[in-house]
Amino acid sequence: MQLKRWLVAGAVVIMAAAVAGAAPATASHPVDPAQQSLRTLGLRHNLYLGTAVDLAALNDSADPQYRATVAKEFSSVTAENAMKWAELEPTRGTYNWGPADELVAFAKRNNQKLRGHVLVWHNQLPAWLTDGVNDGSISTDELRDLLRKHITTVVKRYQGKIWQWDVVNEAVSDPWDNPPTLHYKGFWAQHLGPGYIADAFRWARAADPKALLFYNDYNIEAFGSGDPANDKTQFVYDMVRQLRRDGVPVDGVGSQGHLGTQYGNYSTLQVAAALKKFAGLGVATAFTEVDVRSQLTEGVQAGDSNEINPRLQASAANYSALLQACLADRHCLSYTVWGFTDKHSWVPGWFSDPPEGMATIMDENYQPKRAYFELKADLIYSGPPYVLPRIPQRPRR
Template identity: 80%
Template sequence: MTVGVVAFATAAALNTVPATAGKPYDPTTQSLAKLGLRHGLQIGTAVDMAALNDASEPQYRKIVATEFSSVTAENVMKWESLEPTRGNYNWGPADQLVDFAKRNRQSVRGHVLVWQNQLPTWLTSGVADGSISRQELRELLRKHITTVVSRYQGKISQWDVINEAVSDPWDNPPTLHYKGFWAQHLGPDYIADAFRWARAADPKALLFYNDYNIEAFGSGDPADDKTQFVYDMAKRLLAQRVPIDGIGSQGHLGTQYGNYDTLQVAAALKKFGALGLVTAFTEVDVRSQLTEAVQAGDEAEINPRLQASAANFSVLLKACLAVRSCLSYTVWGFSDKYSWVPSWFNDPPEGLATIYDENFQPKRAYYEIKSDLIFAGPPYVLPRIAPKPRR
């Protein structure tokens, strides 16, 4: 009974809004960060450190500091950035982000410890020419994870330990499998090893597997349903007492696709939650094809894309709000000016992927996210459940 009363009182306090007779409370003036706190939900963004440090872009720095309660390094915590030459670490940009977050009372998501992309040349070339053996490669991975996680122990709340380790149905072969550099050279056991090494380096950080195209279940067949494959993988890891705490769903969507509805996405989050895992949306953006008409400024082409984008951002957020084990919602950059999409998706060209335009003006997606945070509440949306890192 006491626990129930406390829980009810806590929920009531979180949903109480300050106001005076002369100045009614207006939630629309609040930041995404403050509105997220009402639900115990972290609202985050990936950060481009060059833009953050650019004196000619004060608006970028201001928005990062005021709108978000969590930050993720877009690139500066990846291996090629941290250790460009063997044994020589470049901690400066990553340290700057962690210090920035501390000054602004923000949490930090660590991205990423193990990924087959953006590896240092000295590592990949050493493996290719045989100068780095399999045994040495495994030791280098252990050392990298231990060194990085230990440096930021107590400063990073969530780590993407493994990123994008599973193939796609359109790959060759089409049957889903473990893909990439690490699976090729160490076999799939590297995944369990990485989680154990990360846990040894930081007993309190939450450790995630992170991937794209796992927003909802499809066929339910692990041979061609990536979400099912990841679910089965996580279940096996837990059975082996591997200290995996959560699943990160990246949330890279496109308005040209069918995508998902809120109930489908919430069902996936609940299924991972039933395993005892927390979840998070970690890299949300919604890109659109930049047709000639869009590039020419044709509103009849632009407006439907902006509306579809807002709807997709909203679907993921509403699903997260509905599931108490979903702890954070991070957009992968917030301004089209610094989005990774145009440089990566250029045939055909794509863009319009974020919640602010190139002039740092909020788009329809921003306001849709804000309204979701404002109007969601009990009994269907409750404060987050605080997890304990798995040992």
């Protein structure tokens, strides 16, 4: 679907040849920060701006702009799918390392950090594993050993190359699930019990003593009621606190940041308060999968600016709220968008009833949206040298 008419007139992605972005400043030609890349602006704060990478798009010779944009705009990359178990080991005992290895090499060439995603998740598991458990040919003891072997094999292969690993992903239910009381959910909890979480972190630490190990989940951007029975953020907070008390090597908590403009959204203050509270546990934080989707009504699809513009503005506000909160907390190490162009977004394929989209910071033609410029503004105006102490004005005599 092409939604071109809602673009800001004249907005252009500046595709500079240099990976880091802008040309050197001189006294007569100072650098305009608005022309710098997200990665350059983020590194002023030692904050890594990242994106999930679609390996097929990265290798599409007919679309070189995708690869160029990943290299120019981002200081961190995450494999969108290439490091998930079903992709790495589609046949038992036979690994397909090619795509993941390619992203590792790409990141090294472009001086980018690498987030590993994901070691343990209940989705995108290989069929041989889930079928074996369902038909009884894989016992509980064997399943636990297979999980240990998978974590150890993958982490050791990329030892010293991965900055942050999403060790366990989405282990906690939602209040709208059945039963509504929050609980540990999914394939691994069902077959191994919640103890698999601590096991996974310990196995990952044994395989790589230096990688940062994260628990990653969605809908944990801000606290709600504070009741762990129905407040997912509180449940995750209590879980991480207990894991740390038990000596489990949890180094960070990743908040995915999948938001939607149709919901009541968080303020920067709410998000910053959550980050601060997690930091109090002694862990790092990161936004790991940020996107902000909108419902594609008939008016939106017809190009009605009365429906499109409010969605673009709300999307930008959501992106900005998360980034401002991250900038406000020194423990927030990275801010990763889950794809940067609507040309390669998971949202339309997943949210179809009603249809949703417009979730990224650039359109299908790599033209930046309002959200892209708001992220830049947040990075520019969050401190020196572009924000300095006020100059007092003296009364004229």
